[in-house]
Amino acid sequence: MHFLNPSAFYLAALIPIVALLHFLKLRRQRHVVPSVMLWLQAIEDMKANVPFQRLRNSLLLFLQTLFLIIVIATVARPALRQPGFLRGQSVLIIDNSASMQSTELGKSRLDAAKAEALKLIERLHPGGQMMIIDTSHPPRHIRQAFTADKEKLRRAVEKLPAQHTSPELRAIFDSLQLYANTPNTQIFFISDNFEDVPASASHIDKIRVGERGDNVGIVQFSVTHELNEYQVLVGVQNFGNAEKTVQIWLEFEEGNSFDDETIVLAAGETQSLVFPFSDEGIDGQVISARLVEDDLALDNVASAILHPPSKLRVLLVSDRKQTLLTHMLKAIPNVELLQIQTEDYHGLTDRDILIFDQFVPEPLPDGNVIFLNPADGLPFMSAQKNEQPIRVIDQKQVDSVMSGISLIDLRVKESLSVELPIWGISLVETTGAPLIWLGRQGDQKVVVFAFDPFDLRISQFALSIPAAPILMSQCLEWLGSGTDAIQPTVVKVGDPVKIRLDHPDQVDRVTVQLPGGTRLDLVERTSPIIFAETTQIGVYTVFVDEQQFGRFAVNLLNPQASNLSPPQLEQEAVSTARPEIEQKQPDEQEVNREVWGYVAFFALLLLAVEWWVYHRNL
Structure with missing residues (x-):
């Protein structure tokens, strides 16, 4: 409470006057007599009395002083600060992303956000309108268009679903330009994390919910299959400020646990574990890694479907024997190889990957292709024969195709000087031109060797062990990815x-x-x-x-969502019960509600009590 006219308290100087009047007042008992003739001398004595006497305990003095104080307070115009009405248009954004599913004191952050949203709806002016938006990807984020119907707004908030995705803040705030079509449109954002709010979204009211959370989550999960064995990689991170002992166990979809491991994680530490097991009789089942339940349940589990690598059906079109190439391809476990002559290729094939050796068909097939030494060029690549020796001077990591491979200093006697299309990416650079490159054009993937890699008179590439077989295997893996159902x-x-x-x-x-x-x-x-x-x-x-x-x-696998204590909470102590509101707009400023009427009414009651006390001679 505060006072709009504090200068009225100068009237407090009248309080001593009330006390002074009680000093001067003599209290006598009244007596009814038939005549005053006998009392003339008493009247003279009364005039001679000393006016100041010792002040005795007086209920009237207390009541009169209290009455004067209340009257002064009434003149000072006491008032309470209350949030004002939301006038005009308001946009309410509610974060319903993964981190908002965190529970604190038995209540999720999303529930706390809904409670704050309902408070804002109650403040909507009868002439105002409000829109409800969540943090899903536009345009699915609009839960209620502009309306003045508070009941519709309440239903939209209460039915707001929980999402496990990350908030699409940039897309959402960019889309606000379509809705916030007046300069006075107020925008409220209720969330537990404002770290990723775009810098352009500066004129918004941020209402924070949630406190620091204690969470350990799975941030990495993958399954690989090699030599009749599956390997599950599980990465776990401690997002709390204290050391944690964490138990990790693997289970199949029936809920049967078959392996577990216990680790100790320091604050902020991440550890990765590998669980190997046989692939016998478990193809097609769901394997899951689980942790003990904590504040956020979404990152305590990660799952995968156990599938052995599918067969890659590879067609080699070549008029040469290509012994080295065929041996490399047949050594790859999941490759099913078929070789035909160029005259037998008629364009239609059910193969996943096509390899053309010094041959370019017309028209080009739609599938994924490897071209070996296309001397006449390609429709999307011009080529000229280069008979000068060249040397590999650089290589690039693209889609893991070059992972674990080194071709530096490989010498090539004859090659093609090629000009890459705009979508081409060089893998191996030489002193002359790109030697190996790949690219994706629409749904088609292409790998081009601008030399004859399996002619030992040209280069020693085919004998580069293990670089050559690994490169061919990883090229096929890159080309074959996406061919599964x-x-x-x-x-x-x-x-x-x-x-x-x-x-x-x-x-x-x-x-x-x-x-x-x-x-x-x-x-x-x-x-x-x-x-x-x-x-x-x-x-x-x-x-x-x-x-x-x-x-x-x-799976979640999102460290940002698992971190229930984002950086700004390290610097600000914010309570869910009293959320902080920043950057108030003019139409949303708090208003003064004067309560002097209630104080004046109390003063009148006090005056009636004083009158009763006076006439009762108390």
């Missing part, structure tokens, strides 16, 4: 999944069952189908014409 089968929340149908024109219905059991019908019938509704962690099942087609797993 569902690719990839393990993704992070929000990442898309491709569903490939062999004969999409013969399919009547494609549905995806979400982790909660809800099914989504996919309208698209082209192949591949891009499924982007991966907003919940768990296992998704794809059905084609009511038959199970395949499964894929979605």
